[in-house]
Amino acid sequence: MDHFLYRNGVLHAEDVPVPEIATAVGTPFYVYSTATLTRHFRVFDEALSGMDHLICFAVKSNSNIAVLKTLAELGAGMDVVSGGEYLRAKAAGVPGDRIVFSGVGKTRDEMRLALTGGVRQFNVESEPEMHALSEVASELGVVVPITVRVNPDVDAKTHAKIATGKSENKFGIPISKARTVYAHAAALPGLEVIGIDVHIGSQLTDLEPFRQAYTKVAELTVQLRADGHDIRRLDLGGGLGIPYERSNVAPPLPLEYGQVIRETVGHLGCEIEIEPGRLVAGNAGLLVTSVIYNKQGEGRDFLIVDAAMNDLIRPAMYDAHHDIVPVIEAEAGADLHPVDIVGPVCETGDTFARQRQLTALGEGDLVAFRSAGAYGAVMASEYNTRPLIPEVLVNGDQFAVIRERPSFDEIINRDKIPEWL
Numbered sequence: 001m002d003h004f005l006y007r008n009g010v011l012h013a014e015d016v017p018v019p020e021i022a023t024a025v026g027t028p029f030y031v032y033s034t035a036t037l038t039r040h041f042r043v044f045d046e047a048l049s050g051m052d053h054l055i056c057f058a059v060k061s062n063s064n065i066a067v068l069k070t071l072a073e074l075g076a077g078m079d080v081v082s083g084g085e086y087l088r089a090k091a092a093g094v095p096g097d098r099i100v101f102s103g104v105g106k107t108r109d110e111m112r113l114a115l116t117g118g119v120r121q122f123n124v125e126s127e128p129e130m131h132a133l134s135e136v137a138s139e140l141g142v143v144v145p146i147t148v149r150v151n152p153d154v155d156a157k158t159h160a161k162i163a164t165g166k167s168e169n170k171f172g173i174p175i176s177k178a179r180t181v182y183a184h185a186a187a188l189p190g191l192e193v194i195g196i197d198v199h200i201g202s203q204l205t206d207l208e209p210f211r212q213a214y215t216k217v218a219e220l221t222v223q224l225r226a227d228g229h230d231i232r233r234l235d236l237g238g239g240l241g242i243p244y245e246r247s248n249v250a251p252p253l254p255l256e257y258g259q260v261i262r263e264t265v266g267h268l269g270c271e272i273e274i275e276p277g278r279l280v281a282g283n284a285g286l287l288v289t290s291v292i293y294n295k296q297g298e299g300r301d302f303l304i305v306d307a308a309m310n311d312l313i314r315p316a317m318y319d320a321h322h323d324i325v326p327v328i329e330a331e332a333g334a335d336l337h338p339v340d341i342v343g344p345v346c347e348t349g350d351t352f353a354r355q356r357q358l359t360a361l362g363e364g365d366l367v368a369f370r371s372a373g374a375y376g377a378v379m380a381s382e383y384n385t386r387p388l389i390p391e392v393l394v395n396g397d398q399f400a401v402i403r404e405r406p407s408f409d410e411i412i413n414r415d416k417i418p419e420w421l
């Protein structure tokens with residue numbers, strides 16, 4: 001469910017016609033819907049109702065501080081994986097005690113930053129990290145609450161590049177070694193062991209891997225408590241998938257996911273944290289682009305648009321599908337033609353879709369990529385010296401630019417010519 005619908009044949013973002021935004025900011029741009037972000041947050045909140053819980057939005061999926069503030073005002077916490085993301089959460093007004101620090105390679109500087117500014121907990125991923133964190137905390141005279149991220153060796157059945165819960169992945173500590181590692185953690189002066197963390201991957205479209213992982217976490221909770229640890233918080237990660245292709249079977253709903261949580265860990269009396277990113281932000285955003293050329297190749301036609309792989313890397317990187325629709329709705333019964341939708345970057349990988357059935361489109365026509373609110377703008381680069389594209393937030397009939405397009409001067413002036421040249 002989202003708030004990007006056609007009205008009188010024109011695609012709208014909530015109550016704002018998309019062409020109006022295009023005129024104001026130029027293409028390409030990202031546009032996000034407050035109503036969709038709000039709805040998705042609430043759906044998770046309801047799914048965990050009756051359990052003591054905090055929904056920590058995975059900042060990596062969309063880190064614009066206006067998006068973070070929108071969610072924080074609804075009561076969201078934040079899951080951050082770098083000092084930069086921590087500072088963004090702070091800049092959005094999120095209090096430290098609602099910020100969870102995750103990530104496999106936190107530096108001592110990042111630890112210092114969060115320990116000074118306030119943090120809810122660190123999710124620790126290795127023994128060397130435990131030692132470093134304890135040292136930094138001791139230097140600062142504090143004791144930091146931690147969970148240890150366990151790797152449950154579960155197949156998340158998702159794209160290999162975004163599966164994290166198998167033993168061959170770099171994440172967490174093997175669950176088989178957890179009791180030893182927890183004993184070490186408990187002996188370190190700067191740490192207070194308070195819980196367990198797990199995250200098995202992203203874009204999961206089946207609940208079974210979650211059930212397996214959470215069942216293992218429940219068993220571990222019992223063992224660790226028997227060992228004398230006060231396990232009172234479970235961070236169950238993110239990962240619930242979204243329907244990228246509307247014509248396909250929809251993935252499970254947050255309510256069903258919440259039921260799995262209830263059934264597997266609900267009886268333990270723990271506070272539950274989850275870290276969804278994609279499900280909150282993915283279908284809350286569009287990437288809007290316009291057609292530069294309609295090029296006829298040999299046996300295939302190309303729609304060359306002004307967005308490229310540097311703006312949205314997902315198709316090139318994960319062979320991801322994004323539904324692509326014309327902003328001005330095609331007339332009912334209009335002929336469809338197969339086209340390859342490509343960007344201007346000088347790589348064959350700069351292909352958004354192959355042989356997609358679309359109605360005829362010409363120069364200047366606007367096209368929208370759906371499900372682009374998560375892992376879109378945050379993964380963009382300036383490859384080919386293409387400026388990062390603006391982000392716009394809509395709220396009812398209002399819209400605001402929440403990140404501006406940089407000028408070429410700003411981009412080029414970041415480079416410096418050494419004095420010998």
Ligand code: LLP
Nearest residue numbers: 058199202203238239240275276277278375
């Ligand atoms: N928590 C941790 C520790 C994570 O590593 C991630 C995502 C999440 C939460 C949020 O997962 P989500 O609910 O968004 O699935 N760039 C890729 C996705 C990478 C996901 C990385 N970790 C893509 O575009 O598909």
